[in-house]
Structures are given as C-alpha cells and as structure tokens.
Amino acid sequence: MFEAILLTVITAATPLMIAAVGELVVERSGVLNLGVEGMMIMGAVMGFAGAQWTGSAYAGILIGTLSGAAFSMLFAFLTLTLVANQVATGLALTLLGLGLSGMIGEAFVGQPGIKLTAIDIPVLSDIPFFGPVLFGQDLIVYASFALIIGVAWFLFKTRGGLTLRGVGDNHTSAHSLGISVIKVRYLAVLFGGACAGLAGSQLSVVYTPQWVENMTAGRGWIALALVVFASWRPWRIVAGAYLFGAVTIAQFHAQAIGLKIPSQLLSSLPYLATILVLVLISRNRRLTLINTPAALGKPFVAER
Amino acid sequence: MQIELVKRPDHSKLMAIASPFLAIGLTVFFGAILFAATGHNPLRALYFYFIEPLTAAWSLEELVSKATPLVLIGVGLAVCFMSNTWNIGAEGQYTFGAIAGSIIPVYFWEWNSFLVLPMMMIMGMIGGAAYASIPAFLKNRFGTNEILTSLMLVYVAGLFLDWLVRGPWRDPGGYNFPESRDFTEASILPSLTGNGAMHWGAVFALVAVIAMAVMLGKSLKGFEVRVLGQSARAGAFAGFSRKKMVYFAFMLSGALAGLAGIATVSGTVQQLQPVISPGYGFTAIIVAFLGRLNPIGVLIAGLMLALTYLGGEAAQVTMGISDKLARVFQGMLLFFVLGCDTLILYKLRIVRSHGPHAPLALHENLKPAEEAL
Numbered sequence: 286m287f288e289a290i291l292l293t294v295i296t297a298a299t300p301l302m303i304a305a306v307g308e309l310v311v312e313r314s315g316v317l318n319l320g321v322e323g324m325m326i327m328g329a330v331m332g333f334a335g336a337q338w339t340g341s342a343y344a345g346i347l348i349g350t351l352s353g354a355a356f357s358m359l360f361a362f363l364t365l366t367l368v369a370n371q372v373a374t375g376l377a378l379t380l381l382g383l384g385l386s387g388m389i390g391e392a393f394v395g396q397p398g399i400k401l402t403a404i405d406i407p408v409l410s411d412i413p414f415f416g417p418v419l420f421g422q423d424l425i426v427y428a429s430f431a432l433i434i435g436v437a438w439f440l441f442k443t444r445g446g447l448t449l450r451g452v453g454d455n456h457t458s459a460h461s462l463g464i465s466v467i468k469v470r471y472l473a474v475l476f477g478g479a480c481a482g483l484a485g486s487q488l489s490v491v492y493t494p495q496w497v498e499n500m501t502a503g504r505g506w507i508a509l510a511l512v513v514f515a516s517w518r519p520w521r522i523v524a525g526a527y528l529f530g531a532v533t534i535a536q537f538h539a540q541a542i543g544l545k546i547p548s549q550l551l552s553s554l555p556y557l558a559t560i561l562v563l564v565l566i567s568r569n570r571r572l573t574l575i576n577t578p579a580a581l582g583k584p585f586v587a588e589r
Numbered sequence: 590m591q592i593e594l595v596k597r598p599d600h601s602k603l604m605a606i607a608s609p610f611l612a613i614g615l616t617v618f619f620g621a622i623l624f625a626a627t628g629h630n631p632l633r634a635l636y637f638y639f640i641e642p643l644t645a646a647w648s649l650e651e652l653v654s655k656a657t658p659l660v661l662i663g664v665g666l667a668v669c670f671m672s673n674t675w676n677i678g679a680e681g682q683y684t685f686g687a688i689a690g691s692i693i694p695v696y697f698w699e700w701n702s703f704l705v706l707p708m709m710m711i712m713g714m715i716g717g718a719a720y721a722s723i724p725a726f727l728k729n730r731f732g733t734n735e736i737l738t739s740l741m742l743v744y745v746a747g748l749f750l751d752w753l754v755r756g757p758w759r760d761p762g763g764y765n766f767p768e769s770r771d772f773t774e775a776s777i778l779p780s781l782t783g784n785g786a787m788h789w790g791a792v793f794a795l796v797a798v799i800a801m802a803v804m805l806g807k808s809l810k811g812f813e814v815r816v817l818g819q820s821a822r823a824g825a826f827a828g829f830s831r832k833k834m835v836y837f838a839f840m841l842s843g844a845l846a847g848l849a850g851i852a853t854v855s856g857t858v859q860q861l862q863p864v865i866s867p868g869y870g871f872t873a874i875i876v877a878f879l880g881r882l883n884p885i886g887v888l889i890a891g892l893m894l895a896l897t898y899l900g901g902e903a904a905q906v907t908m909g910i911s912d913k914l915a916r917v918f919q920g921m922l923l924f925f926v927l928g929c930d931t932l933i934l935y936k937l938r939i940v941r942s943h944g945p946h947a948p949l950a951l952h953e954n955l956k957p958a959e960e961a962l
Contacts, residue, residue, distance in 0.1 A: 319736065359924065366592055368935070369927040372675055372736065376874055377927060381920025387913040503744050510737050549752035556741040560727070567732045586594055586935075 298530025304508035307480020314473035315453035315580035319375025322505025323382025324481035332486025353482015398494030453578035612925035638900035660891035663876030665842030678739030680870025681746035686847020689716025717847015725839035769861035778856035788856030
C-alpha cells in the first residue's frame with residue numbers, strides 16, 4: 286500500500302520538480318518568466334503529438350521538450366530584446382500557450398496515448414520495496430534528479446554558474462565586467478523553456494497518457510511557487526515537489542477510502558497548500574531577501 | 590544582424606496612440622497566415638471574424654453583452670496595474686462575486702421587489718472585493734507574492750462554484766443537472782432593448798469607465814495611484830501608503846470583477862452553472878494592456894476583444910474554424926501590444942554587428958537637436 290502510494294507520488298512530483306528547477310535557473314539569471322504554465326502546456330500537447338506521429342514515447346518527449354524551449358524564445362525576444370514588461374509578457378505566454386495548445390490538440394482529444402515504459406533494471410528492480418521505487422522508474426524520473434544535481438553543481442561549482450548568478454544579482458556590474466547579460470539570460474530562459482516542455486510532456490506521455498485541454502491545471506503556477514518555497518536553492522525544490530506530489534495524490538486516496546469530504550475541496554487542496562506554503566515561507570523576510578536574486582524582474586538595456 | 594534599442598529622449602506621443610493599432614494590425618496579419626496555414630481562405634475568415642458580427646443588430650447586442658464584463662474587469666485591472674499591483678485573479682473574483690450576488694435568487698427566490706437587483710449587484714461587488722482582499726492581506730501582512738496567491742484563488746473559486754451547483758445550490762426541480770434554480774423576473778437584469786442580449790450591465794460598465802477616468806485624471810487618489818506605481822519610494826515621501834494602495838487596488842478591481850460576475854450571471858446566464866465565464870477575467874488582462882491602462886482605451890479594447898469571442902463563434906458556424914482560434918488571437922494580440930509598446934520608449938535599430946560603439950554614441954548626442962527640427 287505504502288509502496289503504491291509512493292510510486293504515484295513520484296509520478297505526480299516529477300513534472301513539478303522539472304518545471305521548477307528550470308524556472309529556478311531562469312530566476313537566478315534575474316528573469317521572472319511567469320509563462321511556465323504556457324510552456325508546459327505546449328510541451329504537453331507537442332509531446333503527445335510527437336509520440337502519435339512517430340509512434341515512440343521518447344521521440345514525443347524530445348519534441349515536447351524542444352517545443353517548450355522554442356516557445357520560451359518568444360518570451361525572451363520580447364523581454365530581453367524589446368525589454369517588454371516581464372510580468373505581463375509571462376502572462377501573455379501563458380494565455381497564448383493555453384490557446385495554441387487547445388487548437389493543436391483538438392485533433393487528439395479522446396485518442397489513446399503512448400505511455401512511456403519504465404526502465405526495468407534487472408535484478409535490482411526485484412528487491413522488495415526499494416526495487417520498484419528506486420530501480421523501476423521511467424527515464425523522466427531519473428532525469429528529474431539528474432537535473433537537480435546538475436543545476437546545483439552548475440550554479441554553485443562552476444564559473445558559468447557564478448556568471449549566471451552574477452547577472453541575476455547585478456546586471457550592471459556584470460555588464461561592465463564584459464559579460465553579455467542578454468546572452469546569459471537568453472540561455473537561461475531557453476533552459477527553463479526546455480524544462481517546462483519536458484515537464485509538460487511528462488504529463489501527456491506518463492502521468493495521464495492522453496491529451497486533455499488545460500491538462501496542466503495550474504501546475505506551471507505551482508512550479509513558480511515552488512521556486513519561492515525553495516528560496517532559489519535547487520535541493521529544496523525536491524522537498525517542495527514531493528510535498529505537493531503527496532498533496533495531489535492524497536486527494537485520490539481520500540476519495541478511495543470513502544472520506545465524506547466533497548471532491549472539490551480535495552481538488553482545491555494543492556492550490557490552498559500553495560498559498561499556505563507561500564505565506565509560511567515569505568513570513569521569514571530575511572530568508573527571502575537574502576536568497577532572492579537582486580535583479581529579479583528588472584529590465585536591462587546595455588549602456589554605451 | 591542584431592536589433593538594438595536606442596532610448597528616445599522623450600515618450601513618443603505618436604507611438605503611444607499608434608502602438609495598439611499596430612498591434613491589432615500585426616495580429617490580423619498573422620491571423621491571416623494562420624487561417625491560410627490551416628487551409629481556410631484568409632480573407633473570408635477575417636471577414637467572418639471581424640466584419641460580419643458588426644453587420645446585424647442582434648450581434649451588435651451580443652458584442653456589447655460580451656464586452657460588458659471585459660470592460661468592467663479591465664478598467665479595474667488598469668488601475669491596479671498602473672499602481673504596480675498585480676491582481677491576476679480577476680477570474681476568481683468574478684466567480685466569487687457571481688456566487689455572493691446569487692444568494693438572494695437562490696435562497697429567497699420568492700422575494701419580489703425592486704430592491705432585489707440593486708442588492709444583488711452590491712453583494713456581488715462585496716463578494717468580489719472580499720475575495721480580492723485575501724491576496725492583498727497576505728501581501729501586506731506576510732509579503733506573499735500576490736500574483737501567485739491571486740491566481741491560486743481562481744482555481745479555488747471555480748471548484749467552490751462547482752461544489753455549490755452540484756451540491757447545496759442544485760435546483761431541486763432540475764432533474765439533477767448541475768445548475769442552480771432559474772433566476773426569477775425580479776433577479777434578472779433587464780435588457781436595454783426589450784428582448785436583446787444587451788443588458789443593464791453595459792450601463793454599469795460605462796459608469797465605471799467614466800468614474801475611473803475621473804478618478805485617475807482629476808483626483809488626488811489618481812495621482813497617488815500613478816506615483817506609487819512609478820516608485821513606491823517617491824510615494825512614501827509624498828506620504829502615500831503603499832500598503833493601503835495594495836488594498837485599494839485589489840478591492841477596487843475585485844469589486845468591479847464581482848460586479849461583472851453577478852451582472853453576467855443575472856443578465857445573460859440567468860442561473861448559476863459550473864462554468865459562467867469563457868475566461869473573461871484573463872482576457873480582461875489583455876483588455877487593460879491593449880487599452881494602455883487608460884479607461885477610455887479599455888472601453889475600446891473591451892469591444893475589440895469581445896469581437897474576437899463573437900467572431901470565433903461566427904467563423905466556427907460558417908466556416909468550421911475551430912473556436913479555439915479566438916484564444917490564440919487574444920494571446921497573440923497581447924504579445925504584439927507588449928512588443929509595440931517598446932516603440933514608445935525606444936527606437937529600434939538593426940545593426941550588422943556589435944562593433945561601432947563610438948559613432949553610435951556620437952549619433953545619440955545629436956539626437957535632441959534632430960528631434961527639435
């Protein structure tokens with residue numbers, strides 16, 4: 286029973302973790318991309334479409350990831366090249382993504398999808414409990430942890446990471462040191478877009494292998510909240526994502542054991558939990574202030 | 590080749606007026622490409638989208654009835670965004686206003702008085718404002734990001750409405766459909782033309798536009814909104830409270846969104862259903878920006894976006910074009926608006942490489958003289 290629950294929690298937590306770690310890199314570079322939901326839903330619809338076209342779940346995931354990345358470039362062009370307002374542009378990306386995915390996905394409504402199969406590592410996956418949990422997952426679950434490790438290493442152990450954080454903390458100084466602020470931010474946004482696309486395709490290829498309009502259901506926004514919850518530190522994203530995965534799964538199990546709670550209240554738990562978590566974390570002003578990238582959301586125009 | 594921005598010495602007044610039109614032009618242009626790409630005759634599609642709905646009296650009334658909530662919400666959001674407060678949850682406040690305003694027609698349906706409608710409208714506004722005060726309170730008290738909290742509350746409000754119409758508020762004589770009791774005569778906003786779709790909500794929207802235009806243009810409060818929007822520090826020196834402004838902006842836009850909700854439910858839907866909005870609260874964000882955060886501009890922009898809803902329906906019926914395209918149009922429009930707004934503050938310059946810095950700087954020094962000519 287516990288094993289079964291944990292397995293579903295992992296599936297629910299993975300897309301949140303991937304989208305959040307991507308957005309974390311974006312925000313560390315000083316850019317606030319509120320379009321995660323839009324990029325995710327594009328990843329979901331293109332991931333599904335890609336799997337249908339090629340017959341391969343892996344190809345679908347690749348196409349979904351690339352679509353998220355490509356879609357993020359719209360945001361980058363507007364906010365970085367044309368210095369448009371980041372909040373408004375992020376919202377525009379979400380609205381456009383929801384509309385565009387609905388249009389593209391119309392042909393796929395009701396079609397059975399292609400599910401990504403788990404990688405079954407022989408012998409190891411037969412170990413009771415730990416086998417299925419640790420060695421019987423699909424590629425995206427492993428990728429999600431690889432991303433966390435990779436991002437943590439990149440941000441805090443490499444020169445590139447230092448540059449990126451420098452750009453996010455003070456773009457004027459970074460610029461005068463000869464760093465191309467705009468280039469760094471383009472790359473960060475691109476990475477965030479790819480992560481959101483991957484997270485979205487996880488939804489339509491693993492979580493519920495089908496296309497449903499608006500199937501991200503606010504997960505992109507929860508991922509944004511997770512970045513705040515994690516106070517811009519990669520490892521804390523894991524804790525946040527699994528907490529939210531557990532809350533999401535809890536509602537199904539509560540329904541299954543017949544608790545007399547309206548299903549709508551259970552469905553609203555992840556959203557209420559997001560608010561609660563945001564309140565708890567932002568109560569600690571100092572913690573938030575120390576970790577927030579100082580140039581977050583501020584536009585940059587190179588002076589000459 | 591690269592695009593570089595050159596700051597204008599002053600706001601371009603021409604671009605400030607021209608940029609929304611440029612954005613609409615670009616949207617129509619790319620829309621035509623989209624139609625062609627999906628195998629439709631672009632000119633015919635554009636005609637059904639943007640011209641045909643304007644040719645009949647009944648569809649003009651439909652246009653106004655769809656523009657009503659967009660303008661009501663949009664004008665509130667314009668004030669909110671101008672004060673640099675980000676209320677993204679108007680859709681939830683719309684829903685909550687509709688619920689609060691529907692208490693009378695659901696519980697006291699037998700009450701028949703001219704007081705019913707005004708009370709419903711007031712309760713709708715209170716409901717919307719109260720719901721909007723939650724993110725404002727959390728922001729002021731705990732420093733919680735208002736974008737995320739107001740947005741989360743949209744989902745919560747939607748689920749709450751869903752629970753109401755499937756549970757305690759379900760019509761006892763409604764064959765188990767997830768709907769509330771039908772509103773009675775006394776609780777339906779009358780049509781302005783006797784039997785058309787255009788109802789009294791349109792008057793509320795006009796009044797709201799005028800009130801906000803006066804408030805922003807003529808009152809101290811309007812000045813306060815602007816100053817705090819530009820710089821919280823400057824506002825503090827003037828003795829304006831940022832926290833009070835957060836409450837003001839949220840509750841004003843919440844009240845107007847709540848009014849939009851109850852006016853639409855009472856005037857158009859005439860009962861509560863699980864879904865009472867085709868995303869008005871989000872589309873109104875586009876309305877606010879397309880209207881350049883100016884109340885009169887919002888009025889025009891609201892009509893424009895109502896046309897995309899209506900045109901979407903018309904094009905679907907006549908040409909079988911997916912109604913999802915309307916939302917693509919709306920999203921594209923906001924993108925182009927934001928992109929074109931750059932032209933107000935900057936000139937675009939296409940350069941071949943990043944090389945010639947010095948001559949560029951020289952050129953820039955000459956600019957004021959150029960402009961004077």
